[in-house]
Amino acid sequence: MKTLIIGAAGFVGGYLAKQLIGNGHQTEVTCLENEQFNAADCKVHRLNILDKESIKELFEEVKPDFIFHLAAQSSVSLSWKNPQLTTDINVKGTLNVLDAMRESGIDKSAGILLIGSGEEYGHVREGACPITEDEIPRPGNIYAATKACQSMIGSIYARAYGMKIIMVRAFTHVGPGQLPIFVVSDFCKQTAEIESGQREAVIKVGNLSAKRDFTDVRDVVRAYELIAEKGKAGELYNVGSGHAVEISSILEKIVGKSKSDIKVEVDSSKLRPVDVPIIEADTTKIYGDTGWKPEITLEQTIDDTLEYWRKRVN
Ligand code: A2R
Numbered sequence: 001m002k003t004l005i006i007g008a009a010g011f012v013g014g015y016l017a018k019q020l021i022g023n024g025h026q027t028e029v030t031c032l033e034n035e036q037f038n039a040a041d042c043k044v045h046r047l048n049i050l051d052k053e054s055i056k057e058l059f060e061e062v063k064p065d066f067i068f069h070l071a072a073q074s075s076v077s078l079s080w081k082n083p084q085l086t087t088d089i090n091v092k093g094t095l096n097v098l099d100a101m102r103e104s105g106i107d108k109s110a111g112i113l114l115i116g117s118g119e120e121y122g123h124v125r126e127g128a129c130p131i132t133e134d135e136i137p138r139p140g141n142i143y144a145a146t147k148a149c150q151s152m153i154g155s156i157y158a159r160a161y162g163m164k165i166i167m168v169r170a171f172t173h174v175g176p177g178q179l180p181i182f183v184v185s186d187f188c189k190q191t192a193e194i195e196s197g198q199r200e201a202v203i204k205v206g207n208l209s210a211k212r213d214f215t216d217v218r219d220v221v222r223a224y225e226l227i228a229e230k231g232k233a234g235e236l237y238n239v240g241s242g243h244a245v246e247i248s249s250i251l252e253k254i255v256g257k258s259k260s261d262i263k264v265e266v267d268s269s270k271l272r273p274v275d276v277p278i279i280e281a282d283t284t285k286i287y288g289d290t291g292w293k294p295e296i297t298l299e300q301t302i303d304d305t306l307e308y309w310r311k312r313v314n
Contacts, residue, residue, distance in 0.1 A: 001228070002026045004064035006049065006097065007071025009035035011178050012115075016068060016221040017042055023225065028062050030071070047071075049093035055100035066228045067112040069097055072147075075181070076119070079143035090146035091153070098157050098165070111164035113228055114154045118171035118213065118240060118279060119144035129244070130282035133169070133236050140276070151236060158234035166231040168224070171240030171281045174301055175217035176308035183247060184214065184305055187254045192309035194260050202263045203255065206270030208248035211278040213240040216296035226290040240281025241294050253302055 003020050005013055008029035017039045020027045030047035031037045037044050045058055049071050072090050073079065079086040094114060101112060121131050122140040139145040151167045158165040178185040183206075193199045223239045231237060255262045286292050 001065045002063065003028075003066050003068065003228070004059075004062050005029040005068045005070060006047065007031075007069070008044075009037045010070060010072075010074070012173070012217060012221065013037070013070055014039060014177070015175070015217050016070070016224060019218075019221040019225055025225075028064070030058065049096055050088060052096040052100055055096055056104040059100055059104040059106045063106055065107070065110055067097070067101070067110065068224060068228070069094065069112055069114050072115070074143070076141050076143045077181075079141060079146070083142045086142050087146050090143070091149050094150045095153060098153070098163070101163065102161060108162075109164065111166065111228060111233070113224055113231075114150055114165060114167045115224075116147040116151045116167055116169045116236075117144065118169050118238070118281060120148040120151060120169055121279070122276070124276055124279060129278050129280040130242060131238070131280065132282040133238055133285055155234055155236065164233040166227055166233060167236040168227060168239050169236065169281075170220060171213040171215060171238065171279065173215050173217045173220045174305065176304050178217070178305070184250060184254075184302065185309075187251055188302065188305045189309045189313070191254055191258050191260070191262065191306060192313045194262055195258060195310065196313050198313060201260055202265045203251070204265055204267035204270060205251060206267065208251060209246065209277070211244035211246045211280070213242070213244050213280045214250075214298060214301070215239065215241045215294050216298075216301040219294040219296050222295075223286065223290070223292045226292045227286070230290040232289060235285075235289070237286040237289070238281040238283055239286060239292075240283055241298075242281055242283040244278050244280035245298060250298070250302070253299065254306065257302065257306060 009031040028043040030045045073086040120137040122138040137148040154165045154167045174184040180186045180189040
C-alpha cells in the first residue's frame with residue numbers, strides 16, 4: 001500500500017511512519033515549511049493544509065492508496081486563545097483535504113483516516129463510561145468542538161460521495177517524545193531533572209483525582225495501520241486502552257521508579273477544573289473489526305518515557 005501521512009512532524013507522525021515503513025508500506029509524509037522530519041526511506045513534502053490547490057497537486061504527484069490525516073492544531077489551551085486558527089486548521093483544513101481528494105485525479109478507491117479525539121465526547125454523562133461510539137458528543141472546549149465537526153463532516157462526505165473515509169477518536173496517548181505539557185511526560189521530565197540535580201526534589205502537580213484512558217503511542221499507530229487495512233468506510237472507531245487510570249496512581253508509579261526522595265506539591269497554575277471525573281473508551285468495535293488491542297503496558301510506557309527524559313536532561 002502506498003501511504004501518505006499529512007502532518008508528520010508532530011508527536012504521532014514519526015511513530016506512524018516507522019510502523020508503516022516497518023511493515024513494507026511505501027510511505028511519504030508532509031510537514032510544514034519550518035518543521036523537521038527525520039526518517040530514512042521516507043520522502044518529505046512541504047504542505048500547508050490551508051492551501052487546497054497545493055494539496056491537490058501533491059495528491060496527483062504522490063497518488064496515495066491511503067492517507068493518514070494527522071495535521072491539526074492539537075492544543076486545547078491554544079484553542080481557547082486562538083479559536084479562529086484552530087477552526088481554520090481542524091475544520092477548513094480537513095475540508096480542503098477531503099475536497100482535494102474528490103477533485104484530484106487520485107484513484108476513487110483511495111482511503112483516508114481522519115484523526116479525532118476522545119475529547120469530542122466532552123461532558124460524559126454519569127454512567128456512560130466506558131464510552132461507545134454511539135454516545136452523543138458534548139465537546140467542552142474549542143479543540144474538541146472542531147474535532148467533533150471533523151468527524152461529522154467525514155461521515156457526511158463518506159455517505160454523500162461514497163468516499164472511503166474512516167474516523168477515529170483517539171483517547172489520551174503517551175510515550176517517549178511527547179511534549180511535557182501532557183501529564184505523563186511532565187511528571188517524567190520533572191523526575192529526570194530532580195535525579196540530575198537540575199531542580200529541587202519536589203514534583204509540581206495539578207489535579208490528581210481525574211481518571212483517564214492512556215494508550216502508548218506505539219499501540220495507537222498500530223491501531224491506525226489496522227484500521228486502514230480492515231476498517232469500514234464511513235465508520236468511527238474509539239482508540240483507547242479501555243481502562244481508566246487515576247492520575248495519582250501514575251504519579252506514584254513514576255516517583256516509585258526513582259531513587260531520589262521526591263516530594264509532591266500542588267502548583268495552583270496546573271490546577272484545572274475537573275468537570276469530567278472519568279473518561280474511559282469502549283473498544284469493542286475496533287477489536288471486532290480489526291482485532292486490535294493494546295500490547296504495551298502503562299508500566300512499560302512510563303519506563304520508556306522516563307528513560308527518554310533521563311537521556312534528554314543529561
Ligand atoms: O502546529 P505545529 O507547527 O506543531 O504543526 C503541526 C501540524 N500542522 C499543520 N500541518 C499542515 N498544515 C497546517 N496548516 C498545520 N497546522 C499545524 O500538524 C504538527 O506538526 C502536526 C500535528 O501534530 P501534533 O500537534 O503533535 O499532534 P499529534 O499528537 O501528532 O496528534 C496527531 C493527531 C492530531 O490530529 C491530534 O489532534 C489528534 O491526533 O489527537
